Amino acid sequence: MEAIRRSIDLSYSFIVDLSMDQIRIDLTSSIVRVFLTLKVENTGASQASDVLLAFPPTEAEHLAIVKASTAEGKRKRKTYVPLSVNPTELPDAPNGARLFSISLRNPLKTGEAAVLEVLYIVTHCLEPFPVEISQSETQFVYYHDSATLLSPYHVMEQITYIKTPNNKVESYTRVDPTNRAGTELRYGLYHDLPPYSYSPIIVHFENNNPFAVVEELVREVEISHWGNLQVREHYKLKHAGARHKGVFSRVEYQSRPSISGVSSFKHLLARLPPRVHSVYYRDEIGNISSSHLRLGSQKSELEIEPRYPLFGGWKATFVIGYGLPLQDFLFESPDGRHYLNFSFGCPLLETVVDELTIKVVLPEGSKNPSSAVPFPVNQQLEVYYDFSPISMLAEPLMLVSAVFLFFIACIAYLHIDLSIRKS
Amino acid sequence: MGVKAENGVKPTTLASPSSSPFPSLKTLKLKTKQRELLIRVSALAFIYVLAFAVRLFSVLRYESMIHEFDPYFNYRTTLFLTNNGFYEFWNWFDAESWYPLGRIIGGTLFPGLMVTAALIYRALRFLTFAVHIREVCVLTAPFFASNTTLVAYFFGKEIWDAGAGLAAAALIAICPGYISRSVAGSYDNEGVAIFALLLTFYLFVKAVNTGSLAWGLASAFGYFYMVSAWGGYVFIINLVPLYVLVLLITGRYSMRLYVAYNCMYILGMLLAMQIRFVGFQHVQSGEHMAALGVFFLMQVFYFVDWVKYILNDPKLFHSFLRITLTSAISVGVLALGVGTATGYISPWTGRFYSLLDPTYAKDHIPIIASVSEHQPTAWSSFMFDFHVLLFLFPAGLYFCFKRLSDAAIFIVMYGLTSMYFAGVMVRLILVAAPAVCLISSIGLSATIKNLTTLIQTKSKAAQTFSSKGISSLKASAKASFDQALPFQQNVAIALLVGAFYLLSRYAIHCIWVTSEAYSSPSIVLAARSAHGGRVIFDDYREAYFWIRQNTPSDAKVMSWWDYGYQITAMGNRTVIVDNNTWNNTHIATVGRAMSSYEDEAYEIMQSLDVDYVLVVFGGVTGYSSDDINKFLWMVRIGGGVFPVIREPDYLVNGEYRVDKGAAPKMLNCLMYKLSYYRFGELTTEYGKPTGYDRARGVEIGNKDIKLEYLEEAYTTSNWIIRIYKVKPPKNRCDITFQDLVRIVSRDAKEVVHFANL
Secondary structure, three states: OHHHHHHHHHHOOOOEEEEEEEEEEEOOOOOEEEEEEEEEEEOOOOOEEEEEEEEOHHHHHOEEEEEEEEEEOOHHHOEEEEEOEEEEOOOOOHHHOEEEEEEEEEEEOOOOEEEEEEEEEEOOOEEEOOOEEOOOOOOEEEEEEEOOOOOOOEEEEEEEEEEOOOOOEEEEOOOOOEEEEOOEEEEEEEEEEOOOOOOEEEEEEEOOOOOEEEEEEEEEEEEEOOOEEEEEEEEEEEEOOOEEOOOOOHHHHHHOOOOOOOOOEOOEEEEEOOOOEEEEEEEOOEEOOOEEEEOOOOOEEEEEOOOOOEOOOOEEEEEEEEEEEHHHOEEEOOOOOEEEEEEOOOOEOOOEEOOEEEEEEOOOOOEEEEEEOOOOOOOEEEEEEEOOHHHHHHHHHHHHHHHHHHHHHHHHHHHOOOOOOOO | OOHHHHHHHHHHHHHHHHHOOOOOHHHHHHHHHHHHHHHHHHHHHHHHHHHHHHOOHHHHHOOOOOOOOHHHHHHHHHHHHHHHHHHHHHOOEEOOOOOOOOEEOOOOOOOHHHHHHHHHHHHHHHOOOOOOHHHHHHHHHHHHHHHHHHHHHHHHHHHOOHHHHHHHHHHHHHOHHHHOOOOOOOOOHHHHHHHHHHHHHHHHHHHHHHOOHHHHHHHHHHHHHHHHHOOOHHHHHHHHHHHHHHHHHOOOOOHHHHHHHHHHHHHHHHHHOOOOOOOOHHHHEHHHHHHHHHHHHHHHHHHHHHHHHHHOOHHHHHHHHHHHHHHHHHHHHHHHHHHHHHOOOEOOOHHHHHHHOOOHHHHHOHHHHOOHHHOOOOHHHHHHHHOOHHHHHHHHHHHHHHOOOHHHHHHHHHHHHHHHHHHHOHHHHHHHHHHHHHHHHHHHHHHHHHHHHHHHHHHHHHHHHHHHOHHHHHHHHHHOOOOOOOOHHHHHHHHHHHHHHHHHHHHHHHHHHHHHOOOOOOOOEEEEOOOOOEEEEOHHHHHHHHHHHHOOOOOEEEOOHHHHHHHHHHHOOEEOOOOOOOOHHHHHHHHHHHHOEHHHHHHHHHHOOOOEEEEEOOOOOOOOOOHHHHHHHHHHHHHHHOOOOOHHHHOEOOEOOOOOOOOHHHHHEHHHHHHHOOHHHOOOOOOOOOOEEOOOOEEOOOOOOOOOOEEEEEEOOOOOEEEEEEOOOOOHHHOOHHHHHHHHHHHHHHHHHHHHO
């Protein structure tokens, strides 16, 4: 322990202690959301401008997003100010722990304290067990984590809450003090934890939420300067929960929906931008006739239903396409270039996307494309390009000239006598 | 009405402006000719657009999708062609169908449709239209239907006059008999083939009329296209020689006919041999022998004609004629006899027989008889598909006989023969449709022309009466048909109004039929709900997509052959049998498996490596064309090859039932079990017992069905498609201890026995 402490001392000229740390882990869906409340106190000699977060490598692999914010103002005027989070390296973090540093707005002076709120989301970390279930069984999953926070700092006090979707918890590791009340598991209060302390826990509980995973998503965004932004999204969807085993009985599924196939899902909700139009939902073999679109001024909601309910391990591919008014997404920068500002993410709610490809199709005649992807924090994509409005007229002119030529040819044919001999 | 008074007064006012500008009459005449051209071209353009637009009902009602069964195969092959190029397509061996035999696709299909669609697709891509190949395939049939109207116009013009041509184009544009197979999405050979058929006939008639080698060549190419597109080319290769024969017999032999037929036959035959599926059939198959025989007869005729010209002596010529004719006929018969006896010339196929004799298929080829579109046509479907044309058809025939020409004889023969075939098979109404439209258009055009000339001559007569007096009235009245009839003009107007009324009824009927009856893709079923809303049953695609996504990619699916093409195209899985019914034994094996007990069927399925079994079941929705209703055909086809399957075992007193009174074999065969598995627990209709089959309106007889070798893998939301997984064979170590003891002791006995030897 001493050696580790020293290594941190070497790389950072200050010491931060976490005086009070609260972890709230939300396991009520297929995605794990962790809320950390950190009270950071600088006990070192010099100023501290960064706070480090550590993740075990297994968790870091599946880390989707890390957000940090700090509260400013008091009581009712309290506002949360987002802070930037960036991955960093520490030469000898134990067992390959990955580190992220949160840049504080105002560096902490010696003896000062600050409260940070951190949210991070981890995907693919609920492991179904049993791996295969039949139609009448419910789905149980394992969740692996540590009762204590993995942290490069000395932790004074720490408590962990784990929220499960219902009170069917098969088993959980006890790290005293541990207690369970209803859907909540509480680990702690723990005192005086040394840096990088890790006490593994396993929670085995029922989770029947849709484990919808988009294995591959290709989004095509096509810009037409005639006023339309066409979006096509190709999905490869999979139920990543416990695999379905044995028979699928339709009679069970339709007559006893509460106990049959509870871990399967048949609806998905996509949240599309407002003023969306010409929405379609189809796959390789044609239109899928089961979808509902609700248009609103803030957002549009598209409820899609795959052709069949998805049980564990079943797959479905489909395409969603829609048009959007161009002026909502295309802007002109001060230097006269056009830029598209479009969301990067997947419109499906509660869904994990493993691989995402985004293609932006610029109109014919555009030049010097460049893109700005402020990753990983911001989710907006910006594409800059030059475009002269005259190129817009190229295609209509081609059409007009083709029709014109056709008429010319007709006139010529009627007026020219091509026969060799006079009849 | 006071016609006479009107006649007396009106012309005086009318006559003065038309008679005064005499010098500009010539230019006026030219202008009317131009105006006529303009009207004709714009009418044709409208007909062209109409023919296309009326076929888009299916896209509007449903979606842009491929319909029915065979089009899915065509679509799949077109996709292959556009992805892999022509040579790969030509040499394509498809292992995904007819497992484990496979199918040589390139050598067993008519590639015309696929190549046409692929060319259109390439052309559009070249013009930078980023269309999907599916859209091209969906719209191929309407596009060719539009082109057919143009051909019909020129054909009508060739046979009769431009008016008849226009009428033919208009009639054929909306004729239900033709629309039924050429709506958008009906991507089948017929969509292109009817165009090719009519084009070939038109070009041939044109060649006969002109005697031009160029038209003969064009008709040979038209024939080539037809051969590449559809097996119905056999109709051409038999009708044309028959027509030539009739012309020869009626003494209408001419040099024009000689040039046209020889050019068309020889070149057409050589070109047709380039299609792998046809190959040498033109010289080896009995169905093509008529054309060959007529070809030789033609040469004999020419030779005889030449000798007659040389000899210039009737007596000598007669004896010569006798000798040549007898020798020619005997040589021909001998050649045919030897060819047939040695097997060089194959005999007529069953399909050909079944065309000539409507009862043949029922007795000999159940697989042809089982298809609903191969049934003899009912009168009602003639009415449904032709409507007023049925009455115009005889009228047209009358006019054709009245003004007999080479072309008129052709269309009469085409009309009569195709009408016969249309009576034999429902689907051949399609072939008759162009002929019926053309002949009707002649009847229509001639009638209306006569009526209008009656009206015109009457008014002209009235004009001349007012201006020149009684003497000229008599002269002009001679021109009109019968002056004796009173109210002639009124009757003519009334008849004209009647004709237009009939035609408008025809148009209304056609549009109604197209939108209501012929636009359903049959993959997606639509029904009206109790509240009047539209309910869509998309179970077929649900099941096929499930297969595509959730079964191993090398899985083999067994189903009745109707669904083979769809499973390979939409489900992307290997099938045992499909709609290309080339191997009757294989289909019979599947039929036998479906009609056996589960354990026997399991052995058959194991031998065919079947992983999944798919059945179509309409008991929940009341969908009547399901597998239980097709089951007797499976029994018949299976029993045709495997005598263990006997139809009476499935019937009770000759009656086919699925309820409690059904035959025990019926209640326990695989098809029954798979269709009704766990159906007995379901209440389908309020106030009816559980397990009430809505398609047949009975409560099923076996509600407690246990499956031993199969398990339910998926059933669609409306139960229309049920998919079962074939369980792997039981592990051999699973045998009980007693079994083991018995086997060991038996082996020991055998050992002892061997030892004694």
